Amino acid sequence: MSKKIVLARKKQGLTQEELASLAHVTVRTIQRIESGESVPRAFTIKALARALETNFEELANEMGPEGLGNQPDLSPIGNDPGNEKHFLQTLCLSCFSYLVIPFVHFLIPVYLLRKQAHSHPETVAMARAIIRQQIYWIIVLHALMLLTLGYNLIMAAYFNKAYLISYLVPFFAMYLANAFMIIATFRRVDQLKWVTVSN
Structure with missing residues (x-):
């Protein structure tokens, strides 16, 4: 998934800072996701998909069985x-x-x-x-x-x-x-x- 986000970001001609701004997350969050340090939550994936002009399923399908499917909905209040x-x-x-x-x-x-x-x-x-x-x-x-x-x-x-x-x-x-x-x-x-x- 991290590689797919990097490719999609570069395809859009966005820097990590620009993607963070569009997705309303921190630059550190983008860095951690792209480096594979952290597994993003459903809310974050949806925000990234919107910013990258792709769909949620395309990014979410990259998650393994231990990933998104088994995670509780942690979307902010x-x-x-x-x-x-x-x-x-x-x-x-x-x-x-x-x-x-x-x-x-x-x-x-x-x-x-x-x-x-x-x-x-x-x-x-x-x-x-x-x-x-x-x-x-x-x-x-x-x-x-x-x-x-x-x-x-x-x-x-x-x-x-x-x-x-x-x-x-x-x-x-x-x-x-x-x-x-x-x-x-x-x-x-x-x-x-x-x-x-x-x-």
Whole structure:
């Protein structure tokens, strides 16, 4: 089977990295399969067959009697598109915790992601992007507050406090912006489509 995957990959003109990206597995997984170090699970074979534009049976038939046929279905829980979408929507909504515990609220989606240990790689990537978005929001909020402080200090020193900016202006502007970002991400998640991997 390993030789067949190598030949199919080369026929498609793909590197191991490109195949890993298309199949949503790690490069190390591709390396282990191609070298014969590990026997891939049904889910992985289906993902590879899809990426290599071949069929599952063609690759699976290469497995010996001790291989795929005797293995339990170890496909990740995250293969159900409904579960994936629900998880990402929950993660999005958890970001609204910034209204109650700002600056450390991103720890809640981080916890949810760690708890969801068997998600599809695409889901994990999307979840990490959502968490990064919240961390960037915190950084930008702090930067705006510091800029407002600097501006107010300069105004107070040279213009007798004539044009001071209230700290509530950038604070509430960023809070409102984050609410819109979370809602937009939630809608994007709702429109995402996952490929259902059937057994």
